[in-house]
Amino acid sequence: MTKIIKISKRGELAPDSPIRKLTRFAEEAKKEGIKIYHLNIGQPDLKVPSRIRTEIRKVSNIDYLPYTNSQGTKETLLSYSKYFHDIKVNYSPKEILITFGASEALIFAIAAICDPEDEIIAFEPFYANYLGFANLVSAKIIPVQLDAQENFHLPSQNKIVGKITDRTKAILFTNPNNPTGTVFRKYELQTILDIAKKYRLFIISDETYHGVSFKTKAISFMHLAKDLEQQQIIIIDSLSKRYNVCGARIGAIASKNLEIMSAVNRFAQERLSVGFIDQKIVTLELQNSLGDVKKITKIYQARRDAFLKTLEGELNIKTLYPEGAFYAMIKLPIKDSDEFAKWLLTNFRYKNETVMVAPGSGFYASPGKGKDEIRIAYVLGEEELKKAAKLLAIAVKQYNNSQHLRESK
Amino acid sequence: MTKIIKISKRGELAPDSPIRKLTRFAEEAKKEGIKIYHLNIGQPDLKVPSRIRTEIRKVSNIDYLPYTNSQGTKETLLSYSKYFHDIKVNYSPKEILITFGASEALIFAIAAICDPEDEIIAFEPFYANYLGFANLVSAKIIPVQLDAQENFHLPSQNKIVGKITDRTKAILFTNPNNPTGTVFRKYELQTILDIAKKYRLFIISDETYHGVSFKTKAISFMHLAKDLEQQQIIIIDSLSKRYNVCGARIGAIASKNLEIMSAVNRFAQERLSVGFIDQKIVTLELQNSLGDVKKITKIYQARRDAFLKTLEGELNIKTLYPEGAFYAMIKLPIKDSDEFAKWLLTNFRYKNETVMVAPGSGFYASPGKGKDEIRIAYVLGEEELKKAAKLLAIAVKQYNNSQHLRESK
Numbered sequence: 001m002t003k004i005i006k007i008s009k010r011g012e013l014a015p016d017s018p019i020r021k022l023t024r025f026a027e028e029a030k031k032e033g034i035k036i037y038h039l040n041i042g043q044p045d046l047k048v049p050s051r052i053r054t055e056i057r058k059v060s061n062i063d064y065l066p067y068t069n070s071q072g073t074k075e076t077l078l079s080y081s082k083y084f085h086d087i088k089v090n091y092s093p094k095e096i097l098i099t100f101g102a103s104e105a106l107i108f109a110i111a112a113i114c115d116p117e118d119e120i121i122a123f124e125p126f127y128a129n130y131l132g133f134a135n136l137v138s139a140k141i142i143p144v145q146l147d148a149q150e151n152f153h154l155p156s157q158n159k160i161v162g163k164i165t166d167r168t169k170a171i172l173f174t175n176p177n178n179p180t181g182t183v184f185r186k187y188e189l190q191t192i193l194d195i196a197k198k199y200r201l202f203i204i205s206d207e208t209y210h211g212v213s214f215k216t217k218a219i220s221f222m223h224l225a226k227d228l229e230q231q232q233i234i235i236i237d238s239l240s241k242r243y244n245v246c247g248a249r250i251g252a253i254a255s256k257n258l259e260i261m262s263a264v265n266r267f268a269q270e271r272l273s274v275g276f277i278d279q280k281i282v283t284l285e286l287q288n289s290l291g292d293v294k295k296i297t298k299i300y301q302a303r304r305d306a307f308l309k310t311l312e313g314e315l316n317i318k319t320l321y322p323e324g325a326f327y328a329m330i331k332l333p334i335k336d337s338d339e340f341a342k343w344l345l346t347n348f349r350y351k352n353e354t355v356m357v358a359p360g361s362g363f364y365a366s367p368g369k370g371k372d373e374i375r376i377a378y379v380l381g382e383e384e385l386k387k388a389a390k391l392l393a394i395a396v397k398q399y400n401n402s403q404h405l406r407e408s409k
Numbered sequence: 410m411t412k413i414i415k416i417s418k419r420g421e422l423a424p425d426s427p428i429r430k431l432t433r434f435a436e437e438a439k440k441e442g443i444k445i446y447h448l449n450i451g452q453p454d455l456k457v458p459s460r461i462r463t464e465i466r467k468v469s470n471i472d473y474l475p476y477t478n479s480q481g482t483k484e485t486l487l488s489y490s491k492y493f494h495d496i497k498v499n500y501s502p503k504e505i506l507i508t509f510g511a512s513e514a515l516i517f518a519i520a521a522i523c524d525p526e527d528e529i530i531a532f533e534p535f536y537a538n539y540l541g542f543a544n545l546v547s548a549k550i551i552p553v554q555l556d557a558q559e560n561f562h563l564p565s566q567n568k569i570v571g572k573i574t575d576r577t578k579a580i581l582f583t584n585p586n587n588p589t590g591t592v593f594r595k596y597e598l599q600t601i602l603d604i605a606k607k608y609r610l611f612i613i614s615d616e617t618y619h620g621v622s623f624k625t626k627a628i629s630f631m632h633l634a635k636d637l638e639q640q641q642i643i644i645i646d647s648l649s650k651r652y653n654v655c656g657a658r659i660g661a662i663a664s665k666n667l668e669i670m671s672a673v674n675r676f677a678q679e680r681l682s683v684g685f686i687d688q689k690i691v692t693l694e695l696q697n698s699l700g701d702v703k704k705i706t707k708i709y710q711a712r713r714d715a716f717l718k719t720l721e722g723e724l725n726i727k728t729l730y731p732e733g734a735f736y737a738m739i740k741l742p743i744k745d746s747d748e749f750a751k752w753l754l755t756n757f758r759y760k761n762e763t764v765m766v767a768p769g770s771g772f773y774a775s776p777g778k779g780k781d782e783i784r785i786a787y788v789l790g791e792e793e794l795k796k797a798a799k800l801l802a803i804a805v806k807q808y809n810n811s812q813h814l815r816e817s818k
Contacts, residue, residue, distance in 0.1 A: 005609045005641065008578075010546075011521040011672030020479060020678045047472045056686070060466040063456045065656040067649075070429060100509055100658075103680035112420040116525040116547050132679030137419075138525050138547055169417075200414045232414060240476075247474040247685025249509075263420030269429045270541030271512035275684045276656025277465070 015131050018362025025345035037355040037388035039376040044244040055281040070268040072098025076279040079286035089222040091254045102208050102238035105253035106133045109204045109234045112263040113169045114139035122172040125363035143365040152180040154188045170202040176209040176218045179363050179375040180329045181322020183213045208238040211293040213324030214301045231257040242293050248278040300326045306382040307389050314393030326378050337374050348395045355391045424540050427771025434754035446764040446797035448785040453653040464690040479677040481507025485688040488695035498631040500663045507683050511617050511647035514662035515542045518613045518643045521672040522578045523548035531581040534772035552774040561589040563597045579611035585618040585627045588772050588784040589738045590731020592622045617647040620702040622733030623710045640666040651702050657687040709735045715791040716798050723802030746783050757804045764800045
């Protein structure tokens with residue numbers, strides 16, 4: 001192709017998703033008849049809750065498919081407010097806006113806070129798409145490294161404060177964390193809150209996995225913040241993971257800060273509205289959901305144990321046991337997980353099966369980081385996960401042998 | 410509220426939608442029991458096509474609600490490709506990406522082309538939300554004025570070229586046009602194409618209303634562009650208007666430019682996917698839709714005539730008859746349509762009814778423009794539209810009298 005006109009720098013720099021960039025290799029393997037265990041993407045394999053199925057049946061009687069209010073339907077906003085109330089986070093409907101998943105909520109939050117070149121501090125490894133959201137609106141993610149030796153808990157306050165510049169506008173925090181599954185403690189949230197207060201920063205708190213924690217209960221920033229502090233906090237939420245409705249594309253942004261919510265409402269007016277059907281079908285579930293979240297949390301804990309114990313046994317390694325969400329960032333005895341993850345799909349087959357993982361590097365902004373790590377999502381049944389762990393162990397050994405052979409040539 | 414931390418400039422500057430900013434006044438009037446004729450928003454009142462209703466019934470049997478491919482499901486992409494083929498626009502599925510309505514398609518297009526402060530030329534009055542999309546990603550809309558005296562057709566080539574600077578990256582073009590309903594002629598598209606070629610600009614062609622034209626058939630830029638020229642063209646589409654499915658939030662961006670589509674696919678990976686159910690239910694309709702579009706076009710033409718003839722008779726004025734879409738930009742004998750549009754909702758009542766319109770100023774980037782214009786969408790039945798036109802005429806007279814009284818005090 002002759003390059004006629006240059007596209008934007010932001011277009012050139014938009015990162016590939018480490019979770020999705022290998023999809024075409026997976027599709028090719030499937031065409032060959034290979035079975036793939038998908039550990040790459042945080043998409044629950046669990047069925048949608050029965051209340052949502054009932055609502056889908058009801059919605060099939062509609063004659064019209066209209067836009068809704070840009071902020072969200074009254075019913076969905078009331079239900080979200082009820083959900084927040086149930087988890088002891090006090091947001092009225094007018095302090096909430098319904099978004100196309102947490103993705104749009106994060107784009108709106110960053111855009112409302114940052115002008116081009118402004119900076120947001122985030123703790124790496126972080127959810128890979130944060131880089132893309134910031135890039136889309138020309139803001140920058142400044143990484144503070146979490147240490148696997150510390151079970152990915154917060155470093156000293158100095159290490160965080162050292163990254164603050166004149167352009168720093170916010171701290172982006174994920175609890176329970178994706179990709180590490182870390183559940184941050186109350187004193188860690190207090191540290192972040194103290195820094196935000198002192199340096200006048202917003203806190204963008206991604207609480208998509210709230211409720212999915214195994215031993216230590218994850219708390220919300222809204223449980224800690226008092227009065228005016230609450231205006232520095234923007235909560236990001238999504239229904240995708242807690243209720244197995246990834247394809248419904250419903251999330252929310254909430255804040256007590258009227259200026260932020262005014263800006264976000266104007267951004268939302270521009271894109272008219274979130275899906276009518278998707279909002280309809282989640283409304284009832286949101287009002288009655290805490291029981292469902294408890295159920296799935298037990299399932300994920302058992303899956304975590306099934307997968308990690310099998311992998312530890314097969315590879316004779318020790319792994320970290322995540323405290324929440326349904327991810328694990330696993331250090332493997334390999335040199336280049338980008339190459340390894342691709343090789344799994346293009347070369348490795350064991351009894352006509354292979355496994356798909358997300359390479360670690362995409363979860364870091366710092367170059368060279370994550371090369372010996374993969375992120376897995378335990379979103380298969382326990383027996384399937386045990387098989388996938390065995391397969392992964394066989395692959396690691398075979399990959400290292402074949403690499404050894406290649407290098408000794 | 411104490412202002413703790415400043416939000417972004419882009420957040421402060423995000424424009425209010427002229428179509429939606431008066432919604433709360435409308436809601437208050439409804440609470441009083443006032444019936445409102447909604448001419449403010451381009452949301453068809455027509456029922457969803459029967460094929461879509463059938464698909465909604467089918468989808469109610471699903472057990473899972475997964476993410477789809479970021480680019481769109483294979484079926485939806487194939488159907489969109491078939492639709493483009495039917496209108497003689499040649500795009501294969503890999504040259505298309507499914508978006509959350511035309512809104513997201515426009516944001517992606519602007520982001521892929523523009524870095525902050527880059528400029529896009531657009532012809533005003535234009536679809537108001539273009540200003541918001543550009544603001545979200547810190548690009549600028551540079552207006553070229555269309556003249557009502559010329560029935561909102563293109564000005565001389567010099568007037569357009571005069572706006573081109575070092576930062577100009579694209580021309581944004583809407584055909585059939587919203588808010589004016591203008592259907593641009595082949596020679597006008599050729600003018601734009603010649604300028605784009607000479608000055609190496611992209612053309613973002615919003616063809617949301619393609620097919621909805623009354624006498625002169627609207628053509629696509631893809632019908633004119635040859636070979637390499639096609640790589641300068643980005644087509645924006647939406648299903649909302651042609652198939653009465655505004656609430657389904659399905660649109661598309663298509664281009665032969667591999668770099669643009671690569672950037673857009675990476676932007677799309679970040680937000681994971683468009684709604685699963687919405688994609689499912691539109692797929693069949695897309696494959697068989699041209700007949701439906703013909704039917705609704707006839708309906709809109711009759712509605713245009715019903716509304717405008719009534720209004721002309723009642724006010725003794727002459728209006729322009731739009732050639733496509735379902736909008737009219739109407740010059741009224743009033744001084745301030747922003748105030749007038751609000752007054753309609755807050756003060757004017759005739760037999761317990763009023764009418765809601767979009768004030769003209771929001772469709773212009775140039776300050777002071779559009780003050781004596783309103784945009785109406787003829788999305789009610791003919792009899793309702795006649796009533797709404799009569800109501801509007803009564804309101805104009807009453808408003809001018811009351812203003813006269815206020816001014817003479």
